[in-house]
Amino acid sequence: MDIHPSEGPVEPPRFRSKMDMGGGGRIPYDDYPVVFLPPYESPPTWIPPHERIYHSDYNNELTQFLPRTIVLKKPPGAQLGFNIRGGKASQLGIFISKVIPDSDAHRAGLQEGDQVLSVNDVDFQDIEHGKAVEIVKTAREIVMRVRFFPYNYQRQKERTVH
Template structure:
């Protein structure tokens, strides 16, 4: 039982995003685009408390399972509690109140974020995935 190209299942893949340009080792220490601090990419906890569930979150999100990517912070309002707690544009939301956000639809993510006045999030700085969320149509 052989298979040929007609029998293969085709899938829509996200567009390829090229890696950043290579920086020679002898130039890295003083290069403005090079950062060897890997701790910036580790997950971190953010606990956000609102007075009531209807109060604004202080940030916007984009992405979702229907876009073949995770949920990312797209904007943090200046002066908001979210900004004070260290949330940044491009942070990937890994979970909210124990619910995984790595493979969730956008509408469901919004619903979970707006549900409670106390939000405990695990986020990470993952700019590669964030750039995949841009509308490239």
């Protein structure tokens, strides 16, 4: 509220002129659409610039999220060294849910949170879980196209009830 010495308090206008926008009428403020904003997130604590490269809140290294190829050779009857979860029913894809330490999969760079994009040129982005397991278990050589996608992996875990 503005106060003018000669006039006293002046109420703010209840209407905004459409003339500013090229129109000829007025729109009541109550008619404007309501926009809900997400909850405020505090910024990360201040860290000196020379230390930021080692801090996850400041690190902008995005190459970890790019697709990469993992090649695994599996002798008959051997374990794969990783588990998968998800599939067509989850609408989020197939993800690596566990990697056994010191396994071939671990040494090849597979990690929990990797989304499996394809295996041996079979698209895994919209495949049933059972079909995905069958393809992975029956192959002698596995050429996987994966990308680290922790956001969707977390969403997929939240949808699954154990």
